[in-house]
Amino acid sequence: MIRIFGALAIGLLFGAGVSISGMINPAKVLGFLDFAGNWDPTLGLVMLGALIAAVPGYALAKRLDAPLTETKFRIPTARHIDAPLVAGAVMFGIGWGLVGFCPGPAIAAIATGLQDVLIFFAAMLAGMGLFRVFTLLRGDRGFRPPA
Amino acid sequence: MENFTPFAGLGGGLLIGAAASLFVLVYGRILGISGILGGLFGGAGEEISFRLALIAGIVIAPLLLTSLGASLSDISVSASWPMLIVAGLLVGFGTRLGNGCTSGHGVCGLARLSRRSIVATLVFFASAAITVYAVRHVIGE
Numbered sequence: 001m002i003r004i005f006g007a008l009a010i011g012l013l014f015g016a017g018v019s020i021s022g023m024i025n026p027a028k029v030l031g032f033l034d035f036a037g038n039w040d041p042t043l044g045l046v047m048l049g050a051l052i053a054a055v056p057g058y059a060l061a062k063r064l065d066a067p068l069t070e071t072k073f074r075i076p077t078a079r080h081i082d083a084p085l086v087a088g089a090v091m092f093g094i095g096w097g098l099v100g101f102c103p104g105p106a107i108a109a110i111a112t113g114l115q116d117v118l119i120f121f122a123a124m125l126a127g128m129g130l131f132r133v134f135t136l137l138r139g140d141r142g143f144r145p146p147a
Numbered sequence: 148m149e150n151f152t153p154f155a156g157l158g159g160g161l162l163i164g165a166a167a168s169l170f171v172l173v174y175g176r177i178l179g180i181s182g183i184l185g186g187l188f189g190g191a192g193e194e195i196s197f198r199l200a201l202i203a204g205i206v207i208a209p210l211l212l213t214s215l216g217a218s219l220s221d222i223s224v225s226a227s228w229p230m231l232i233v234a235g236l237l238v239g240f241g242t243r244l245g246n247g248c249t250s251g252h253g254v255c256g257l258a259r260l261s262r263r264s265i266v267a268t269l270v271f272f273a274s275a276a277i278t279v280y281a282v283r284h285v286i287g288e
Contacts, residue, residue, distance in 0.1 A: 011204020
Protein backbone atom coordinates (compact mmCIF):
# COMPACT_ATOMS: atom_id res chain seq x y z
CA MET A 1 0.00 0.00 0.00
CA ILE A 2 2.86 2.37 0.81
CA ARG A 3 4.23 1.57 -2.64
CA ILE A 4 1.00 2.74 -4.22
CA PHE A 5 1.00 5.99 -2.24
CA GLY A 6 4.62 6.54 -3.22
CA ALA A 7 3.68 6.22 -6.90
CA LEU A 8 0.75 8.60 -6.35
CA ALA A 9 3.07 11.15 -4.67
CA ILE A 10 5.59 10.98 -7.52
CA GLY A 11 2.73 11.36 -10.00
CA LEU A 12 1.57 14.45 -8.10
CA LEU A 13 5.06 15.94 -8.20
CA PHE A 14 5.39 15.25 -11.92
CA GLY A 15 1.88 16.58 -12.62
CA ALA A 16 2.59 19.71 -10.61
CA GLY A 17 5.74 20.27 -12.65
CA VAL A 18 3.90 19.83 -15.95
CA SER A 19 1.14 22.20 -14.78
CA ILE A 20 3.32 24.94 -13.25
CA SER A 21 5.72 24.92 -16.20
CA GLY A 22 2.82 25.71 -18.53
CA MET A 23 3.47 22.58 -20.61
CA ILE A 24 -0.06 21.40 -19.81
CA ASN A 25 -1.07 23.96 -22.44
CA PRO A 26 -0.37 22.66 -25.97
CA ALA A 27 -0.25 26.24 -27.30
CA LYS A 28 2.92 26.86 -25.23
CA VAL A 29 4.55 23.68 -26.51
CA LEU A 30 3.74 24.62 -30.10
CA GLY A 31 5.11 28.10 -29.37
CA PHE A 32 8.49 26.49 -28.66
CA LEU A 33 8.36 24.20 -31.68
CA ASP A 34 7.51 27.11 -33.99
CA PHE A 35 10.97 28.54 -34.59
CA ALA A 36 9.80 30.53 -37.60
CA GLY A 37 6.93 32.16 -35.72
CA ASN A 38 6.55 34.06 -32.46
CA TRP A 39 9.05 31.84 -30.62
CA ASP A 40 8.42 30.97 -26.96
CA PRO A 41 11.60 29.47 -25.40
CA THR A 42 9.80 28.24 -22.25
CA LEU A 43 10.00 24.51 -23.09
CA GLY A 44 13.78 24.85 -23.31
CA LEU A 45 13.88 26.09 -19.73
CA VAL A 46 11.55 23.29 -18.61
CA MET A 47 14.01 20.76 -20.07
CA LEU A 48 16.91 22.60 -18.43
CA GLY A 49 15.20 22.60 -15.01
CA ALA A 50 14.25 18.94 -15.37
CA LEU A 51 17.83 17.98 -16.20
CA ILE A 52 19.24 20.05 -13.32
CA ALA A 53 17.11 17.96 -10.95
CA ALA A 54 17.37 14.60 -12.75
CA VAL A 55 21.12 14.44 -13.41
CA PRO A 56 22.12 14.23 -9.70
CA GLY A 57 19.41 11.60 -9.11
CA TYR A 58 20.74 9.39 -11.88
CA ALA A 59 24.35 10.02 -10.83
CA LEU A 60 23.48 8.87 -7.31
CA ALA A 61 21.49 5.88 -8.63
CA LYS A 62 24.57 4.76 -10.56
CA ARG A 63 26.53 4.53 -7.31
CA LEU A 64 23.89 2.47 -5.50
CA ASP A 65 23.69 -1.33 -5.72
CA ALA A 66 19.90 -1.28 -5.54
CA PRO A 67 17.10 1.28 -5.35
CA LEU A 68 15.68 2.04 -1.90
CA THR A 69 12.64 -0.24 -2.09
CA GLU A 70 13.43 -2.80 -4.79
CA THR A 71 16.04 -5.49 -5.27
CA LYS A 72 17.43 -4.12 -8.52
CA PHE A 73 17.40 -1.22 -10.95
CA ARG A 74 15.40 -1.65 -14.14
CA ILE A 75 17.18 0.73 -16.44
CA PRO A 76 17.50 -0.10 -20.14
CA THR A 77 20.97 -1.14 -21.22
CA ALA A 78 20.47 -1.27 -25.01
CA ARG A 79 22.82 1.02 -26.90
CA HIS A 80 22.15 0.27 -30.56
CA ILE A 81 20.28 2.78 -32.68
CA ASP A 82 17.69 0.81 -34.66
CA ALA A 83 14.85 1.50 -37.09
CA PRO A 84 12.00 1.18 -34.54
CA LEU A 85 13.66 3.79 -32.29
CA VAL A 86 14.01 6.30 -35.11
CA ALA A 87 10.67 5.53 -36.81
CA GLY A 88 8.86 5.71 -33.46
CA ALA A 89 10.48 9.07 -32.65
CA VAL A 90 9.53 10.43 -36.10
CA MET A 91 5.88 9.34 -35.65
CA PHE A 92 5.71 10.70 -32.12
CA GLY A 93 7.21 14.01 -33.27
CA ILE A 94 4.63 14.41 -36.04
CA GLY A 95 1.75 13.76 -33.63
CA TRP A 96 3.31 16.07 -31.04
CA GLY A 97 3.74 18.85 -33.61
CA LEU A 98 0.17 18.51 -34.92
CA VAL A 99 -1.53 19.16 -31.57
CA GLY A 100 1.14 20.02 -28.98
CA PHE A 101 0.42 17.20 -26.56
CA CYS A 102 2.92 14.57 -25.47
CA PRO A 103 1.80 11.81 -23.05
CA GLY A 104 2.54 13.47 -19.66
CA PRO A 105 0.79 16.79 -20.32
CA ALA A 106 -2.09 15.00 -22.09
CA ILE A 107 -2.72 13.05 -18.87
CA ALA A 108 -2.47 16.16 -16.67
CA ALA A 109 -4.90 18.00 -18.98
CA ILE A 110 -7.58 15.31 -18.52
CA ALA A 111 -8.43 17.15 -15.32
CA THR A 112 -9.91 20.00 -17.35
CA GLY A 113 -12.52 17.65 -18.80
CA LEU A 114 -12.22 19.44 -22.16
CA GLN A 115 -13.62 17.37 -24.98
CA ASP A 116 -10.60 18.00 -27.24
CA VAL A 117 -8.26 16.68 -24.53
CA LEU A 118 -10.37 13.56 -23.99
CA ILE A 119 -10.48 12.81 -27.72
CA PHE A 120 -6.71 13.15 -27.99
CA PHE A 121 -6.17 11.01 -24.89
CA ALA A 122 -8.51 8.27 -26.16
CA ALA A 123 -6.75 8.23 -29.54
CA MET A 124 -3.36 8.06 -27.81
CA LEU A 125 -4.51 5.05 -25.77
CA ALA A 126 -5.83 3.47 -28.96
CA GLY A 127 -2.42 4.00 -30.58
CA MET A 128 -0.73 2.26 -27.65
CA GLY A 129 -3.26 -0.59 -27.87
CA LEU A 130 -2.62 -0.89 -31.61
CA PHE A 131 1.08 -1.17 -30.93
CA ARG A 132 0.39 -4.00 -28.51
CA VAL A 133 -1.68 -5.78 -31.17
CA PHE A 134 1.13 -5.15 -33.67
CA THR A 135 3.74 -6.76 -31.39
CA LEU A 136 1.49 -9.75 -30.69
CA LEU A 137 0.87 -10.24 -34.42
CA ARG A 138 4.59 -10.22 -35.01
CA GLY A 139 4.86 -12.99 -32.44
CA ASP A 140 6.83 -10.75 -30.12
CA ARG A 141 5.84 -12.05 -26.68
CA GLY A 142 8.08 -10.01 -24.48
CA PHE A 143 7.82 -6.27 -24.15
CA ARG A 144 10.92 -4.19 -24.28
CA PRO A 145 11.43 -2.20 -21.10
CA PRO A 146 10.02 1.34 -21.15
CA ALA A 147 12.13 4.43 -21.73
CA MET B 148 8.71 36.38 -27.17
CA GLU B 149 5.96 38.00 -25.11
CA ASN B 150 4.67 34.55 -24.09
CA PHE B 151 7.98 33.53 -22.53
CA THR B 152 7.54 32.44 -18.88
CA PRO B 153 11.08 31.58 -17.77
CA PHE B 154 10.58 31.25 -14.00
CA ALA B 155 7.49 29.08 -14.16
CA GLY B 156 9.21 26.99 -16.83
CA LEU B 157 12.39 26.47 -14.85
CA GLY B 158 10.51 25.85 -11.58
CA GLY B 159 8.10 23.38 -13.17
CA GLY B 160 11.02 21.67 -14.87
CA LEU B 161 12.80 21.25 -11.54
CA LEU B 162 9.72 19.45 -10.16
CA ILE B 163 9.58 17.13 -13.18
CA GLY B 164 13.28 16.32 -12.75
CA ALA B 165 12.83 15.77 -9.00
CA ALA B 166 10.03 13.30 -9.73
CA ALA B 167 12.32 11.45 -12.16
CA SER B 168 15.13 11.34 -9.58
CA LEU B 169 12.83 10.05 -6.83
CA PHE B 170 11.35 7.40 -9.13
CA VAL B 171 14.74 5.95 -10.02
CA LEU B 172 16.14 6.18 -6.48
CA VAL B 173 13.09 4.67 -4.76
CA TYR B 174 11.77 2.25 -7.40
CA GLY B 175 14.77 1.85 -9.69
CA ARG B 176 12.83 2.78 -12.79
CA ILE B 177 12.69 5.28 -15.60
CA LEU B 178 9.90 7.82 -15.18
CA GLY B 179 8.66 7.42 -18.74
CA ILE B 180 5.00 8.30 -19.00
CA SER B 181 4.36 6.56 -22.33
CA GLY B 182 5.91 3.37 -20.93
CA ILE B 183 3.91 3.54 -17.71
CA LEU B 184 0.66 4.16 -19.61
CA GLY B 185 1.40 1.71 -22.43
CA GLY B 186 2.27 -1.00 -19.91
CA LEU B 187 -1.40 -1.05 -18.92
CA PHE B 188 -2.03 -3.00 -22.13
CA GLY B 189 -0.21 -5.95 -20.68
CA GLY B 190 2.93 -7.73 -21.61
CA ALA B 191 5.08 -5.85 -19.15
CA GLY B 192 4.34 -8.08 -16.18
CA GLU B 193 3.74 -5.12 -13.95
CA GLU B 194 1.05 -4.57 -11.42
CA ILE B 195 -1.64 -2.32 -12.82
CA SER B 196 -2.37 -0.52 -9.55
CA PHE B 197 1.14 0.94 -9.32
CA ARG B 198 0.85 2.41 -12.82
CA LEU B 199 -2.66 3.70 -12.20
CA ALA B 200 -1.62 5.39 -8.94
CA LEU B 201 1.11 7.31 -10.73
CA ILE B 202 -1.25 8.32 -13.53
CA ALA B 203 -3.89 9.37 -10.97
CA GLY B 204 -1.29 11.61 -9.31
CA ILE B 205 -0.62 13.36 -12.62
CA VAL B 206 -4.35 13.94 -13.21
CA ILE B 207 -5.00 15.18 -9.66
CA ALA B 208 -2.01 17.55 -9.49
CA PRO B 209 -3.48 20.43 -11.52
CA LEU B 210 -6.82 20.12 -9.67
CA LEU B 211 -5.01 20.25 -6.34
CA LEU B 212 -2.94 23.25 -7.42
CA THR B 213 -5.96 25.23 -8.58
CA SER B 214 -7.91 24.35 -5.43
CA LEU B 215 -4.94 25.72 -3.45
CA GLY B 216 -5.33 28.98 -5.35
CA ALA B 217 -2.67 28.59 -8.03
CA SER B 218 -3.52 30.10 -11.39
CA LEU B 219 -2.42 27.75 -14.12
CA SER B 220 -1.98 28.38 -17.78
CA ASP B 221 -5.24 28.05 -19.70
CA ILE B 222 -5.34 25.08 -22.00
CA SER B 223 -5.92 26.01 -25.58
CA VAL B 224 -6.20 23.24 -28.12
CA SER B 225 -6.57 24.37 -31.69
CA ALA B 226 -7.10 21.25 -33.75
CA SER B 227 -10.05 19.62 -35.46
CA TRP B 228 -11.38 16.25 -34.27
CA PRO B 229 -9.80 14.29 -37.14
CA MET B 230 -6.51 16.04 -36.42
CA LEU B 231 -6.75 15.21 -32.69
CA ILE B 232 -7.40 11.55 -33.53
CA VAL B 233 -4.55 11.26 -36.04
CA ALA B 234 -2.15 13.03 -33.67
CA GLY B 235 -3.20 10.89 -30.70
CA LEU B 236 -2.73 7.67 -32.68
CA LEU B 237 0.73 8.81 -33.83
CA VAL B 238 1.79 9.81 -30.32
CA GLY B 239 0.49 6.56 -28.80
CA PHE B 240 1.91 4.21 -31.41
CA GLY B 241 5.12 6.18 -31.99
CA THR B 242 6.10 6.44 -28.32
CA ARG B 243 5.63 2.67 -27.87
CA LEU B 244 7.53 1.82 -31.06
CA GLY B 245 10.34 4.21 -30.14
CA ASN B 246 10.28 3.15 -26.50
CA GLY B 247 9.75 6.55 -24.95
CA CYS B 248 8.54 10.11 -25.05
CA THR B 249 9.56 13.50 -23.70
CA SER B 250 9.86 12.19 -20.12
CA GLY B 251 11.50 8.78 -20.65
CA HIS B 252 13.88 9.76 -23.47
CA GLY B 253 13.89 13.55 -23.13
CA VAL B 254 14.38 13.92 -19.37
CA CYS B 255 15.52 10.57 -17.95
CA GLY B 256 17.44 9.45 -21.03
CA LEU B 257 19.37 12.69 -21.40
CA ALA B 258 20.05 12.78 -17.64
CA ARG B 259 21.75 9.39 -17.82
CA LEU B 260 23.38 10.16 -21.21
CA SER B 261 21.73 7.22 -22.97
CA ARG B 262 22.80 7.16 -26.61
CA ARG B 263 19.42 5.84 -27.78
CA SER B 264 17.57 8.54 -25.86
CA ILE B 265 19.78 11.33 -27.20
CA VAL B 266 19.07 10.18 -30.76
CA ALA B 267 15.33 9.73 -30.09
CA THR B 268 15.08 13.17 -28.46
CA LEU B 269 16.85 14.91 -31.36
CA VAL B 270 14.64 13.05 -33.84
CA PHE B 271 11.29 13.79 -32.18
CA PHE B 272 12.11 17.45 -31.57
CA ALA B 273 13.18 17.81 -35.21
CA SER B 274 10.16 15.93 -36.50
CA ALA B 275 7.81 18.02 -34.33
CA ALA B 276 9.44 21.32 -35.39
CA ILE B 277 9.21 20.36 -39.09
CA THR B 278 5.55 19.42 -38.59
CA VAL B 279 4.76 22.77 -36.94
CA TYR B 280 6.61 24.59 -39.71
CA ALA B 281 4.65 22.70 -42.37
CA VAL B 282 1.28 23.25 -40.66
CA ARG B 283 1.77 26.91 -39.79
CA HIS B 284 3.99 28.31 -42.52
CA VAL B 285 3.56 26.11 -45.58
CA ILE B 286 -0.01 24.78 -45.51
CA GLY B 287 -1.29 27.60 -43.32
CA GLU B 288 -0.14 30.42 -45.62
